Amino acid sequence: xxxxxxxxxxxxxxxxxxxxxxxxxxxxxxxxxxxxxxxxxxxxxxxxxxxxxxxxxxxxxxxxxxxxxxxxxxxxxxxxxxxxxxxxxxxxxxxxxxxxxxxxxxxxxxxxxxxxxxxxxxxxxxxxxxxxxxxxxxxxxxxxxxxxxxxxxxxxxxxxxxxxxxxxxxxxxxxxxxxxxxxxxxxxxxxxxxxxxxxxxxxxxxxxxxxxxxxxxxxxxxxxxx
Numbered sequence: 001x002x003x004x005x006x007x008x009x010x011x012x013x014x015x016x017x018x019x020x021x022x023x024x025x026x027x028x029x030x031x032x033x034x035x036x037x038x039x040x041x042x043x044x045x046x047x048x049x050x051x052x053x054x055x056x057x058x059x060x061x062x063x064x065x066x067x068x069x070x071x072x073x074x075x076x077x078x079x080x081x082x083x084x085x086x087x088x089x090x091x092x093x094x095x096x097x098x099x100x101x102x103x104x105x106x107x108x109x110x111x112x113x114x115x116x117x118x119x120x121x122x123x124x125x126x127x128x129x130x131x132x133x134x135x136x137x138x139x140x141x142x143x144x145x146x147x148x149x150x151x152x153x154x155x156x157x158x159x160x161x162x163x164x165x166x167x168x169x170x171x172x173x174x175x176x177x178x179x180x181x182x183x184x185x186x187x188x189x190x191x192x193x194x195x196x197x198x199x200x201x202x203x204x205x206x207x208x209x210x211x212x213x214x215x216x217x218x219x220x221x222x223x224x225x226x
């Protein structure tokens with residue numbers, strides 16, 4: 001087994017620690033971010049994070065959309081969005097943990113493909129829930145990948161995004177026909193029900209974790225503001 005190198009650690013607001021690992025695999029660097037024994041992210045599993053962006057963007061009917069991305073992760077969602085969005089679109093990325101952005105510009109720079117330097121992108125340090133709560137019909141799409149699903153695994157306050165109050169705030173933050181897209185490692189029928197009760201038109205997609213279409217499947221909800 002190829003040994004992993006611990007590159008850095010980061011404290012999660014409210015408690016907990018993330019660890020960034022790297023190992024060389026088949027001539028390339030593989031990165032993983034761990035919370036305890038749970039692997040939150042792995043650079044080999046980018047397919048569903050990319051789909052979060054592409055499935056959303058292909059459903060937008062506006063010419064130059066304004067998009068909010070909650071959670072930078074390893075940058076795959078941002079990179080995929082930029083690859084399909086027009087030059088006059090705008091993308092605001094909100095990241096709770098400053099070290100994540102530092103890693104993106106440091107050891108994980110190879111993954112970002114200069115996405116953070118794109119003129120369409122702004123980076124906001126903070127809690128995406130606070131940004132959503134302050135917004136009023138400002139976004140054409142909100143893309144959330146801040147946890148392993150619609151619950152507060154890495155940060156308990158993330159529960160605020162997925163309860164009825166959080167979904168109401170997201171609906172208020174979206175423009176007409178805007179889309180709330182949520183990534184999860186697995187399905188959650190209770191969350192699907194809450195989306196329906198919040199007056200969203202809901203699609204639930206099962207998508208491959210890997211870009212090559214192989215391996216496990218992840219879940220993406222695409223909830224349109226009716």
